[in-house]
Amino acid sequence: MAKVGKKYAEAVKLIEAGKFYEPVEAIELVKKTATANFDETVEIAFNLNVDPKYADQQVRGAVVLPHGTGKTKRVLVFAKGDNIKAAEEAGADFVGSEELVAKIQGGWSDFDVVVATPDMMGQVGRLGKILGPKGLMPNPKVGTVTPDVARAVNEIKAGKIEYRTDKAGIISCSIGKASFDEEKLLDNYRTIVDTIIKAKPVAAKGQYIKSVTLSATMGPGVRPHRVRWGRFLR
Numbered sequence: 001m002a003k004v005g006k007k008y009a010e011a012v013k014l015i016e017a018g019k020f021y022e023p024v025e026a027i028e029l030v031k032k033t034a035t036a037n038f039d040e041t042v043e044i045a046f047n048l049n050v051d052p053k054y055a056d057q058q059v060r061g062a063v064v065l066p067h068g069t070g071k072t073k074r075v076l077v078f079a080k081g082d083n084i085k086a087a088e089e090a091g092a093d094f095v096g097s098e099e100l101v102a103k104i105q106g107g108w109s110d111f112d113v114v115v116a117t118p119d120m121m122g123q124v125g126r127l128g129k130i131l132g133p134k135g136l137m138p139n140p141k142v143g144t145v146t147p148d149v150a151r152a153v154n155e156i157k158a159g160k161i162e163y164r165t166d167k168a169g170i171i172s173c174s175i176g177k178a179s180f181d182e183e184k185l186l187d188n189y190r191t192i193v194d195t196i197i198k199a200k201p202v203a204a205k206g207q208y209i210k211s212v213t214l215s216a217t218m219g220p221g222v223r224p225h226r227v228r229w230g231r232f233l234r
Helices: 006-012 023-032 082-090 098-105 118-134 149-158 182-198
Strands: 041-048 060-064 075-078 094-096 113-116 160-164 170-177 209-216
Touching: 023 041, 023 182, 023 209, 041 182, 060 182, 075 082, 075 098, 075 118, 075 149, 082 094, 082 149, 094 098, 098 118, 113 118, 113 149, 149 160, 160 170, 160 182, 170 182, 182 209
Parallel strands: 075 094, 075 113
Antiparallel strands: 041 170, 041 209, 060 160
């Protein structure tokens, strides 16, 4: 059995094994178990009954959390003409075209999200092997390929997050920081849960959401009560 730190061991004692908690209780526990020397991220993980190897069972999209994630994302925008000014005024950290393509090809990666206008995708496509594996390739499904770059940048800065099933059918994403108060985390929790429920693929059969777990970066998992989302599982 792997050894765990003293703080983690103490945190585990606060959680009753096998118990499902009301969402607000689960969030309170996550905050109590965030004992690291930094402001830990509060994460949510969904175990979905889907097979992502089939295109019609993939769950992917984006949502703006009402209270953000507590992290400021560095946004890079590929644009030209009037869209350059629009992106800059919206707060984009980096804006450009061919020169940014060359810079990234040279190894630069000091950004968190990439947005592109449709007319730039011919050039951005050359970065597929670089941006793709990092999950940074612009995609219209999550609103990062759009003619309205100002709106895209504003939403990202306001707390827009992307979600996507991995090979095992798991979706993991941040819903804030341990320093957030319970109400803000609860609002963000409800928003992402409702979003994942609504994103259920038509091809998914049986129980859609197998489990949901909340945790702080360095803390143990806490399971919210199934009653709050059980009616959507059938």
